[in-house]
Amino acid sequence: MKRLFQKIPRLLLVVLGLAVFGLLRAPVEDDLRERLVAANLLLPPPAQGAFDQMSQSALMGTLGGLRSLVATYLTLNAFEHFSTKSWDALRANYLIITNLEPRDESHWVSVIWHLGINATANMEIDTRLPAFERERRFKEYAFQAIDFAERGIGQLPESVAIRLQVAEVYREKLKDDCATARVYGEIVGLPGAPGYARRFYGYFMARCPGREQEAYDYLTALYREGEPQRLPTLIKEIKNLEGKLAIPSPRRIPDGDPDRRPQKASKNPANTLPGGIVVP
Amino acid sequence: MSEPAVEVKNLTKVFSLGLKKEYVVAVDNLSFEVRAGEVYGLIGPNGSGKSTTMKVVLGLMAASKGSAKVFGLDSGDIRARNEIGFLPENPYFYKHLSGAETLRFYGKLCGMKGAALKDRIGELLKLVDLEGAANRRLSGYSKGMLQRIGLAQSLIQNPRLVILDEPTAGVDPVGSRQIRDLIMRLREEGYTVFLCSHLLEQVQEVCDRVGIIFKGRMRREGTLDELIEIENQTSMTIENATPELIAEIHELVRSKEGARIVEEGHSRTSLEHLFIQIAERSREEKS
Amino acid sequence: MSDTPNAPGESAPRPTPRGAGKAVPIFSFGRVTTIAASTVTQLVRMKTFYFLLAFALVVVAVGNFNIPATPAKELSMIKKVAFGTMDIFAWLFAIVATALLIPKDVEDRTLYTILSKPVRRIEYLLGKLGGVLSVIAISLVAMYAICALMIFSRESLYLSAEYDSMKASAQYTEGEIQEQLSLIRQQGLRAELGIAVLASFFKASVVAAVTIFLSTFASSSLFTIIVSILLFLIGHAHHMASSFWLDESGNSVFVQMLVKVIKILIPNYQLFSFSEGIVQGEAVVSALVWQMGGLTAGYLVVFLLLSLLVFVDKEF
Numbered sequence: 045m046k047r048l049f050q051k052i053p054r055l056l057l058v059v060l061g062l063a064v065f066g067l068l069r070a071p072v073e074d075d076l077r078e079r080l081v082a083a084n085l086l087l088p089p090p091a092q093g094a095f096d097q098m099s100q101s102a103l104m105g106t107l108g109g110l111r112s113l114v115a116t117y118l119t120l121n122a123f124e125h126f127s128t129k130s131w132d133a134l135r136a137n138y139l140i141i142t143n144l145e146p147r148d149e150s151h152w153v154s155v156i157w158h159l160g161i162n163a164t165a166n167m168e169i170d171t172r173l174p175a176f177e178r179e180r181r182f183k184e185y186a187f188q189a190i191d192f193a194e195r196g197i198g199q200l201p202e203s204v205a206i207r208l209q210v211a212e213v214y215r216e217k218l219k220d221d222c223a224t225a226r227v228y229g230e231i232v233g234l235p236g237a238p239g240y241a242r243r244f245y246g247y248f249m250a251r252c253p254g255r256e257q258e259a260y261d262y263l264t265a266l267y268r269e270g271e272p273q274r275l276p277t278l279i280k281e282i283k284n285l286e287g288k289l290a291i292p293s294p295r296r297i298p299d300g301d302p303d304r305r306p307q308k309a310s311k312n313p314a315n316t317l318p319g320g321i322v323v324p
Numbered sequence: 325m326s327e328p329a330v331e332v333k334n335l336t337k338v339f340s341l342g343l344k345k346e347y348v349v350a351v352d353n354l355s356f357e358v359r360a361g362e363v364y365g366l367i368g369p370n371g372s373g374k375s376t377t378m379k380v381v382l383g384l385m386a387a388s389k390g391s392a393k394v395f396g397l398d399s400g401d402i403r404a405r406n407e408i409g410f411l412p413e414n415p416y417f418y419k420h421l422s423g424a425e426t427l428r429f430y431g432k433l434c435g436m437k438g439a440a441l442k443d444r445i446g447e448l449l450k451l452v453d454l455e456g457a458a459n460r461r462l463s464g465y466s467k468g469m470l471q472r473i474g475l476a477q478s479l480i481q482n483p484r485l486v487i488l489d490e491p492t493a494g495v496d497p498v499g500s501r502q503i504r505d506l507i508m509r510l511r512e513e514g515y516t517v518f519l520c521s522h523l524l525e526q527v528q529e530v531c532d533r534v535g536i537i538f539k540g541r542m543r544r545e546g547t548l549d550e551l552i553e554i555e556n557q558t559s560m561t562i563e564n565a566t567p568e569l570i571a572e573i574h575e576l577v578r579s580k581e582g583a584r585i586v587e588e589g590h591s592r593t594s595l596e597h598l599f600i601q602i603a604e605r606s607r608e609e610k611s
Numbered sequence: 612m613s614d615t616p617n618a619p620g621e622s623a624p625r626p627t628p629r630g631a632g633k634a635v636p637i638f639s640f641g642r643v644t645t646i647a648a649s650t651v652t653q654l655v656r657m658k659t660f661y662f663l664l665a666f667a668l669v670v671v672a673v674g675n676f677n678i679p680a681t682p683a684k685e686l687s688m689i690k691k692v693a694f695g696t697m698d699i700f701a702w703l704f705a706i707v708a709t710a711l712l713i714p715k716d717v718e719d720r721t722l723y724t725i726l727s728k729p730v731r732r733i734e735y736l737l738g739k740l741g742g743v744l745s746v747i748a749i750s751l752v753a754m755y756a757i758c759a760l761m762i763f764s765r766e767s768l769y770l771s772a773e774y775d776s777m778k779a780s781a782q783y784t785e786g787e788i789q790e791q792l793s794l795i796r797q798q799g800l801r802a803e804l805g806i807a808v809l810a811s812f813f814k815a816s817v818v819a820a821v822t823i824f825l826s827t828f829a830s831s832s833l834f835t836i837i838v839s840i841l842l843f844l845i846g847h848a849h850h851m852a853s854s855f856w857l858d859e860s861g862n863s864v865f866v867q868m869l870v871k872v873i874k875i876l877i878p879n880y881q882l883f884s885f886s887e888g889i890v891q892g893e894a895v896v897s898a899l900v901w902q903m904g905g906l907t908a909g910y911l912v913v914f915l916l917l918s919l920l921v922f923v924d925k926e927f
Contacts, residue, residue: 058917059876065913066875069906073879076902077850083896085888086881112887113695116688148891150684382727385926402729403635410727416719418649420656432645433728435635477724487727 084147087111115144119151122158129170131163135188142195152196152206160189160213182217189213204238207231211244221251242266243278250281260285267297274299327396329485329516330358330381334390337376337540350376352540353390360395360484363507363517365531367524373540374520375413378489381518382410394485406434409483413490415474419463423454423473426462427480434481448476451506468499475506486510488519492526504530635729642730643738650742654708659746662700666754669696670761682769686762686798687891693758694807694890700754701747701815702843708746709822710835712739722927733919740823740915747815755808759800766799803895807886810900813907814883818843820914821878827921845873846880878910 080086118137125134138155145151163185167178193210197203211227214220225248231241246266250259263282266273279299286296337351351373358364366374379385380392383400394404417426427445431437436444449455452472462470471491478486491507492500507530510517521527527534528548535545562569577583673692680688716722725735770792777788822839829835885903889895 054921057920061913061917061920062876065909069879069909070875072906073882076899076906077879077882079896079899080882080885080888083888083899084893085885085896085899087884087887110695110699111884112691112890113699116691116695119688145891148687150681150687379927382723384723384726386924402731405727406635406729408727410724412720412723414720415724416721417724418653418721420653421649425652429645429649430724430728433642433725433730435639435641435729437641474724481728 087145087147111144115141115148115151118144119154122154126158126162129163129166131159131166131185134158134163138192142192142199146199149196149200149203149205152192152200152203153209155192156189156196156206156209156213159185159192160210160217163189164213164217186213186217202234204231204234204236207234208238215248221248222253222255225249225252225255243273243275247277247281250285256285256288260289260291264297326360328357328393329360329362329395330356330364330518331393331396332356332377332381332390333392335377335380335387335392336389337373337380337385338388350540351380354537354540354542355390356535356542356545358485358516358518359533360516361511361514362532363511363519363530365527365534366518366520366537367522367527367534368537369522372537374522374537375489376540377537378487378518378520382408382487406481407484409478409481409486411471411474411478411486411488411491413493415470417462417470417473417477420461422459422461423449423465423469423476424458426473427477430477431480436481444480444482448479451479452476453502468495471495471499471503475503479510483515485516485518488517490521490523491519492521492523500526638731639734642734643741646725646730646735646738647741647745650712650739651745654742654746659704659708660750660753662704663750663753663757666693666696666700667757669693670758674761674765682765682773682795683798686765686769686795689762689765690758690798690804690890693754693761694804694811694886697751697754697758697808698811698814698884698886701751701811702818704747704750705743705815705819706822706836706839706843708743709740709819710826710829710832710839712743713823713826714829714832714835717927726927732923733915736823736827736915736918736922740819740911743819744812744816747819748812751808751812755805759804762800766795769795770799797892803889806895806900807889810883810886810889810903813903814880816907817878817880817883817910817914820911820918824914824918824921827918827925842877843880846878847884849874849877849879849881882906 077086118141122134122137122141125131125137135155138151138158141151142155164182167173167182167185170178173181190210190213193206193213196206200206207227207230211224211231214224214227225245228241228245228248231237232245243263243266246259246263249255249262252259260282263278263285266278267282279297282297283299285291333355335351335354336349338347338349340347354373354377356366366377368374376385380387381394381399383402383405386400392399395407397404397407418429421429424445427448428441431441431444446455449458452475454469454472454476457465457469462473465473475488475491478488488507491503495503504526507517507519511530511532517530519527519531531548533545533547536543574585577585670689670693673689713722716725726732773792773795774788777783777791783791818839821842822835825838826832826835829838882903885899
């Protein structure tokens, strides 16, 4: 046995050993990998496009298993771009960041906020550019934000935060009530949805042409849930819809229009200060 | 008769040189024995195959042909290394360790521990006169100190055989004398010493038997007397001889057929002896 | 001590040769730990632990970045930088320290004196590897302690600030406040972060084992370091390379064979990056951690055996 061992070239034995070990561990590693990815402990590989945009050092870091570190560095770098209003560079950073850490919700929320709210606000007030160019870029940044939101929701289907942020973009910047309503509608059914999401769904549905009846049915159902939902805005919206849909009086809600309600008597009369001090 | 400490039989070691299929025969059919309890010197010029032979005996290399045994055990057998203490030519030890830590490290490698190891370390540091430097890192040791700590580590596990590769190379005459005296003391205590050297004068003083190796082959082997005695010549050293006495001796030699005076003159001490005398005198004057 | 040589023809009486020494055990854990302890001492006295100072500075710097982010986001950033830095240190140190060990011993001839003692070559290899892994483990524990201190102090600060602020605004119920605070706690100090450190240690162990294997036949330390780093990068690209070159039917058979061969021969380092998921707050599945531990042990055993295959009759 010893003579055989000495005769066979050592290199051959080593390669054979490596190969046998490789063949034995391959199925074990493939199975482990699937289970680690399923448990979200291992990140899926970055999309092809991400590599094209990375600098060499970021690439080395990524290949070296330091995706989180590279993503963190790029996040800090993105903040620098935010400070200098370099929106295109910021977007390029976040393309890589969201590829490196697709399951980190905060990256998606941040980029939607930066592009959809900050960049668009900048375009509203930056007078260095001609009006046409500002308007063009305004829309570009808003739609880039929406694109990020769609990709983010693809990675994190149950994310409330991403949807809330993109709803703000639709609501405040694009003034798209139908899209806003659609997004709030998605939020309503998700775990961790804020309480006001149901009301907001109704409100924006009410402003979406063609959905008034649906909105009225939805909001009145909320109204019937009781006092916690009977906020002035809800009552106001129902009143508006009652007028638009010509709802007969017996079916209308008993509350008056909050804008026309008599003011509640203040506990203290107008000439009385707190503590019962009467001003002559 | 006890088995030999080292038994080398028909040892051949061939080194191949890269992919060119050239090779070098470092040791060629070498055979010799080191008897238990003796001091044996393997001498030869640089590149003669001494170090290669030593490495085969230590198990650091395998023979291409032939065999090497240590107290009957094959030199590749790990049990053989338990019998051996080795001092390499330029003893490099871990520079980050102190003298005592070095001895402790090698002692533990030999399976020693506890009080036995501690006592042995103290004993050896005293033997090699390094007690004062025990806690200093080896990076601060001189060449002679490194040689002495090397000798100490070679004795840590009380081996039967001590192999010394060029033990006095690069060491000053005083240190060299101390090492030679130590070798004599080892012999007196029953150690077998196998040393390699190219410093012939120094080997001459300590070895019982010597093997002369050249280009990988043993050329001559035997006791010093057998090797260097000029049989048909006799030396005498006479103190306080008068000119008349010298003339008489000349006359006597002339009267005998075949005999003649080959050389005549005043005896000379060696430069080494002079150096040592001066150093010792200076030390006495200081104290 | 006499300084005159013996007169010719005279020889001292031959003393009695000494008796035989004790037997040598087949394997000695004591020798392994002796070599490991010496390796630890060597690496420590090379001032490797000074890196911990640099690490502490990095963690403190990240903890004091002034960017507009939620407390949860800031804590997440501190963790990512700290654990990422720990990971880099662990595998880089594993490569550099291991690559230097054996060649340095050969160059300094320290190896001659070690192997001339009754030390088996597997004990030597195990001792060297054990020493490097001990230093990595100690360093990771120390770095984790520094990181945990920073995270804990920041978390406490954010929790109390957030509580006071929400309470003062009088707009939130206690339940809403606690819900908000739990978001911060989720990114704060959790016991599972210790598993993330363990993951880095697993990765560094495999890297060290592969590096020691390379150093047994490499011509120089520099070669070992460069090849180890290359293997490390390639080992992270297994899955990407497979999905790109194997799943695409348009690629040549030669390319596909090459990718398969690389996948078999080179360790899959990417698996050991599961610390990133833990740091991001994902729950730890203990069965998976045990299995990763088993895989790590498998790599260590195999690469040590391969190292022994090369080293066992290497001549010096």
